[in-house]
Ligand code: PEP
């Protein structure tokens with residue numbers, strides 16, 4: 001589907017010549033910490049200063065945020081630096097306090113988006129506001145829940161909406177803290193092409209070293225902005241220490257990212273090409289991931305065959321697989337020749353693995 005933007009949004013009205021940047025600490029810790037980071041971000045590309053006041057933590061007893069006092073600190077940020085402010089709200093009381101204290105942008109966290117009751121409560125509390133409200137994807141990879149959250153807010157008359165892609169939880173350990181599942185974000189863009197979509201590489205990666213690459217992928221996929229957790233002393237942050245970057249590092253990331261500003265036809269061509277290439281890279285990575293998993297399962301079969309002293313090559317089984325895959329491949333527009341070549345290569349790799357196990 002063509003991803004053309006037809007409606008003017010709050011983001012277009014800002015007239016930025018770079019992606020929107022929301023930065024600041026995971027959590028407001030002390031007044032000094034909040035103000036110091038804000039001053040260090042003041043003369044950068046940062047548009048909104050974020051700080052979590054109420055922190056959704058996995059287990060009780062962890063740092064659960066400073067609470068309402070933090071809103072006074074955010075007010076001071078605005079007075080002293082001119083930066084607009086942003087914080088997470090998770091219930092009606094949070095919304096009332098944030099609005100009273102003139103926070104400019106409110107976001108709804110991944111643990112709230114999963115709950116239609118909470119989303120409705122927040123939507124009712126925000127009814128008719130002209131503040132910017134961003135909805136993070138739910139922790140689980142459920143597109144309908146994410147869309148539903150946005151729809152509840154839209155129905156409550158909230159027009160300055162947007163979304164934040166922060167990745168999804170998995171039971172399996174991966175190199176990400178929350179796997180990006182980029183295809184889900186692309187589907188989201190296709191459903192709501194006019195809605196500003198921000199990427200949160202901090203919560204996707206969980207590691208500061210990976211933030212640049214995820215940010216670049218997001219920009220190649222036409223995301224409209226980035227939310228990056230920033231702290232002057234990341235290692236000693238009270239929450240999410242491993243993923244925060246210093247203000248200097250943030251500036252460097254923004255400088256090194258390839259950002260497309262031009263809008264001539266050549267630039268349009270390049271933007272489309274980068275977008276498609278980013279999608280191909282994602283799919284290739286998924287292919288490798290699946291191949292790795294397949295070989296692990298195949299190793300398990302090798303172990304069983306070794307125990308039972310069975311031959312590695314089982315021709316009947318292999319011919320069955322091949323026949324089924326040729327049919328399946330045809331229905332996906334893949335030629336028989338390609339399927340044969342691909343599965344022969346996969347099969348050979350499996351046999352090599354199993355031979356090693358059986359003889360090793
Ligand atoms: C956060 O932004 O600090 C946060 C808690 O994010 P998420 O809801 O994505 O976990």
Ligand code: MN
Nearest residue numbers: 026229239240
């Ligand atoms: Mn965080």
